[in-house]
Amino acid sequence: xxxxxxxxxxxxxxxxxxxxxxxxxxxxxxxxxxxxxxxxxxxxxxxxxxxxxxxxxxxxxxxxxxxxxxxxxxxxxxxxxxxxxxxxxxxxxxxxxxxxxxxxxxxxxxxxxxxxxxxxxxxxxxxxxxxxxxxxxxxxxxxxxxxxxxxxxxxxxxxxxxxxxxxxxxxxxxxxxxxxxxxxxxxxxxxxxxxxxxxxxxxxxxxxxxxxxxxxxxxxxxxxxxxxxxxxxxxxxxxxxxxxxxxxxxxxxxxxxxxxxxxxxxxxxxxxxxxxxxxxxxxxxxxxxxxxxxxxx
Numbered sequence: 001x002x003x004x005x006x007x008x009x010x011x012x013x014x015x016x017x018x019x020x021x022x023x024x025x026x027x028x029x030x031x032x033x034x035x036x037x038x039x040x041x042x043x044x045x046x047x048x049x050x051x052x053x054x055x056x057x058x059x060x061x062x063x064x065x066x067x068x069x070x071x072x073x074x075x076x077x078x079x080x081x082x083x084x085x086x087x088x089x090x091x092x093x094x095x096x097x098x099x100x101x102x103x104x105x106x107x108x109x110x111x112x113x114x115x116x117x118x119x120x121x122x123x124x125x126x127x128x129x130x131x132x133x134x135x136x137x138x139x140x141x142x143x144x145x146x147x148x149x150x151x152x153x154x155x156x157x158x159x160x161x162x163x164x165x166x167x168x169x170x171x172x173x174x175x176x177x178x179x180x181x182x183x184x185x186x187x188x189x190x191x192x193x194x195x196x197x198x199x200x201x202x203x204x205x206x207x208x209x210x211x212x213x214x215x216x217x218x219x220x221x222x223x224x225x226x227x228x229x230x231x232x233x234x235x236x237x238x239x240x241x242x243x244x245x246x247x248x249x250x251x252x253x254x255x256x257x258x259x260x261x262x263x264x265x266x267x268x269x270x271x272x273x274x275x276x277x278x279x280x281x282x283x284x285x286x287x288x289x290x291x292x293x294x295x296x297x
């Protein structure tokens with residue numbers, strides 16, 4: 001049924017209307033996680049036809065008043081969250097299409113056999129629920145269900161150092177914290193450690209400059225923005241629905257998820273922002289994003 005809906009929306013002219021009247025003078029940031037090689041190849045083939053793909057670094061410089069003085073119409077930035085190990089298989093596609101992209105790495109999970117906590121099943125408890133409780137409660141529940149974020153498993157779920165080093169000439173690597181906690185559910189100390197130490201670890205291990213933070217799950221608070229600024233970041237990426245321009249807060253850049261789809265109709269509808277507009281009521285109804293937390297939380 002959903003596939004049929006994407007076909008209907010694709011040929012409804014709404015994606016064209018959004019591209020021409022909404023995205024044309026804006027910057028669209030797309031979010032991928034772990035697409036297949038075939039899906040990403042098809043995605044880039046389409047996106048290059050309809051958008052001008054620019055680098056995140058280029059846009060940051062633009063927002064800070066440095067060159068370039070003008071961005072192209074229908075500018076688009078491609079990002080990945082987490083640093084899944086299969087992202088390495090996309091390197092030939094990235095080189096083939098010659099497009100800039102950014103991968104946000106979980107510094108404590110890459111180059112190890114540690115696993116992403118949100119991939120671990122907890123009996124009777126959904127991942128969605130785990131995202132709503134305090135960081136301590138979440139980690140305690142996971143430990144009761146045989147998962148510790150420091151534990152090493154037999155297989156790796158995240159990119160390894162040799163893979164990251166091979167990708168660095170073609171991919172901008174940035175920070176997605178250490179272990180992907182829900183930052184507003186952390187206390188002040190936990191939040192600062194996750195934000196500051198992920199930057200330090202990545203810069204030390206890979207000899208790269210880390211200046212951008214992607215908030216895990218798209219959840220953030222004013223405290224977390226302040227921690228990012230104190231840690232020396234220049235930019236913060238959310239998953240708030242919408243598009244970006246010269247007035248967008250550089251620590252609250254908006255982003256659209258395309259769900260790693262192999263369905264070209266779904267990609268067309270989602271990359272245009274049509275789907276997010278409908279689903280989130282133009283950003284007014286989404287289950288993640290900015291959260292108020294106590295001053296001393």
